[in-house]
Amino acid sequence: MLRARVRELARDYRKANAPLTPERLAKGIGASFEIAPIPTDGMFDFDRGRILIAEGQSLKRQRFTLAHEVMHYLIRHDENLLSDMHEEYAGDEFEETLEALCNLGAAEMLLPSENVKATLAKKGLRAKLIPDLAETHQVSEEVAAIALTDQAAHVLAVIAGGRPLKVLFSSRSEFFPSRPAKNAEVPKDHALALTLATGLPFQGEAPLPKHQRPFLLDAYAKGGRVYGIYRTKPN
Numbered sequence: 001m002l003r004a005r006v007r008e009l010a011r012d013y014r015k016a017n018a019p020l021t022p023e024r025l026a027k028g029i030g031a032s033f034e035i036a037p038i039p040t041d042g043m044f045d046f047d048r049g050r051i052l053i054a055e056g057q058s059l060k061r062q063r064f065t066l067a068h069e070v071m072h073y074l075i076r077h078d079e080n081l082l083s084d085m086h087e088e089y090a091g092d093e094f095e096e097t098l099e100a101l102c103n104l105g106a107a108e109m110l111l112p113s114e115n116v117k118a119t120l121a122k123k124g125l126r127a128k129l130i131p132d133l134a135e136t137h138q139v140s141e142e143v144a145a146i147a148l149t150d151q152a153a154h155v156l157a158v159i160a161g162g163r164p165l166k167v168l169f170s171s172r173s174e175f176f177p178s179r180p181a182k183n184a185e186v187p188k189d190h191a192l193a194l195t196l197a198t199g200l201p202f203q204g205e206a207p208l209p210k211h212q213r214p215f216l217l218d219a220y221a222k223g224g225r226v227y228g229i230y231r232t233k234p235n
Contacts, residue, residue: 002088003150005081006101009074010108020109025066026051029073033066044069046076060140067106075101100172107146110139116147125152127220127227128201130159141227142169149173154232158209160186161225165193167209168225175232180209195219196226 014020017028026033031044033051042053042065051069053062075081075098089097111133123129125148133144145157149171157171158180165186170179186193191206202219208230216231 006105010105041065064140071102071105111147127229130227156230158228196221
């Protein structure tokens with residue numbers, strides 16, 4: 001299974017290069033990194049062995065972007081894994097899968113799955129865990145969302161914030177027909193918007209932003225952001 005192999009790659013890299021400071025993250029593959037005015041979150045200049053990280057990101061987000069680019073290198077240099085990916089996917093689907101796997105590996109590097117499993121065993125899967133895990137382990141909220149949803153089937157995470165309220169991040173899930181696009185505006189009468197406006201947690205049914213089909217939603221607001229864990233309905 002591709003996801004299991006990517007997790008193993010990330011775990012091995014974390015153990016070999018701990019503690020994973022930004023410098024050690026890059027140095028482990030013989031690369032350097034720098035903050036630069038680039039149009040994307042990050043990019044890997046393979047010819048120069050240099051990782052570029054977009055300026056303006058928080059330090060936690062920069063670390064996640066750096067880990068994501070390191071995963072690109074690790075996957076690219078694992079011939080068996082890369083071959084299996086090409087056998088299963090092609091074109092845009094290959095690129096989307098690659099990005100998702102790099103996100104998964106980056107999350108595993110920065111927030112070990114055994115820590116996430118222990119938290120879920122105690123508290124269950126709730127939207128509140130996204131900011132809680134991010135704060136406890138000093139990782140970005142995107143890392144926490146990816147790590148949480150990786151441990152449960154049939155779930156998708158959404159983080160929204162700003163004025164007007166927009167989607168800042170949504171995780172990928174094969175069990176959902178699509179996912180909210182980044183920067184998609186959340187309607188004012190949507191459960192996520194009402195949770196943020198009232199500060200009251202929500203549990204019930206609601207569609208994904210800009211979609212129609214309802215799913216089960218657990219939502220929680222904190223610090224000007226709202227976090228949602230969607231679940232497909234049981235058959």
